[in-house]
Amino acid sequence: MNGFLPFLKKEITQTLRTYKLLILVLVLVSFAVMSPALARFTPEILQLSGIEGMIALPAPVALDSWIQFYSTTSQMGILALMLIYGGILSGEKSKGTLVLPLTHGLSRSAALLAKYLVSVGGWTVSLALAALVNHLYTLYLFPGEEVAFVLGGLASFWLCGVFLLSLVPLSSVLVKGSFGGLALPGGVLFTLLVLMIFPDLFSFNPLLLASSPLQVMAGVDEWTILLPALITSAVTSAVAVAAAMVLFRRSSL
């Protein structure tokens, strides 16, 4: 693991100076700004558009703002996350910027782990900031209402993002080209979406983590119902990163 700390510092500098983190934060926070407002004012918007009365709308509650937030973030947010951090290793492989640090003795595992951790860190910071903004704005627009399990739902959603990010290094090692890092996450995402229709496998599907925070928050489901999916995601993530390290050591640059 020689060179891990200096390379981690380099990765952090890179994610800041190339505006990757800033862009991700802005994207997610913009969802957080839109979601509570959209939830709160949807009846008014419909009224203005003149279709009021055609559909019976219940009065919006605080949970609606989180429903809005998660549905946007689980689609556009995850897409932005993958586009921003999907090339974190592929880019260096195809540009050749890793060659010099490697010849100075940087361990390949250290480079891979630093990159993975910084992508997870970027996801964590962006999601936390966005959730905080969403939470405060929800409190402001829906005063006096309480939403349960905010952190639990958020954590399971976070793990879904981590799961997809952990496929990026393995994909980058296996698939050549600047976008090699997106091949495996894309393929896995598609497969898991298809697998969602099989009830037997449903509870193990990592995507459940992204689709069920709302149920958890609303108290419809017990927290434990996510346990199989949580374990699947955590174990798969660890295995994928470890496999990527082993394969990266053997691959030629």
Place this chain on the structure above:
Amino acid sequence: MIKMALLSIEGLSKSFGALQVLNNLSFEVEQGSVFGFIGKNGSGKTTTMKIIVGLLKAQSGSVHISGVPVKYGETKTNHMIGYLPDVPEYYGFFNAIEYLRLVGQIANMSPAKIKSQTSELLELVGLQDSAKRKIRGYSRGMKQRLGIAQALIHEPTLLICDEPTSALDPQGRSDLLGLLELVRQRTTVLLSTHILTDVERVCDAVGVLDGGKLALYGKLDELKAAHRRDTIVIEMESAAAAQRLAQPLLGLPFVQQVGGGGNTLTIDVHNVTANGRDVLAFLSEQDSTVRAYHVLEPSLESLYLDVIA
């Protein structure tokens, strides 16, 4: 021929699929020398260098640096090597000081050592005024010079440069060669190139790679001496004087042939060392002014073309 080998390569073979790039390649680089590693594009120079640095794995053979074996995937020998790839790629969001700090830290140098080496090397390569500019704004020549600095930061015993001048304009090339001449005082250099004039300017030993092994190998002056033909070139004060002397020269017993044109005479003799003096003595007897006298040196180009063809 070699006194003390800093780098020794033995029986190195490497193929990519059906393409055999290196075929039982062996050579040594003596400590303190500048070794010119010559070959056509695609002859295997970069492959050899990547194996030495540990970026590629050889199928067979061994590489030793100061007696320590190079192993693929390990970095034990890396502290002895500085490597400058043909097109070095950097993190454009760093400036030169930050980049050198990164590689210095990876090489486990102390902060104080990194600082002193950085300022010394940036001055050596002439980048001290651009040290705080982002590398993304650097020209190719500046990137090559930064490449030398990063390769030398940990004071390696062997500097490996892969075609460092091929992408540079004439000024940049001349600057870089001048830099290599300075660098040779601190470290042994292995320089790969296909520009023969560069080799003649800075190298003292050469190896010509062809068909996966060395077609020509040795010290440059020894190779030239071995391939020297016994020809003397004399420049006279005028074309008339040259013409006047051609016939009498041919009359001398040790002269085989006289040629040339204008005020130049090319004289083939039996033995250039012994007969050269006699030629000069004869010319002074003839009361003619000699402007220049030299023994025709085989150019590296002619040596190269001989072995490659």
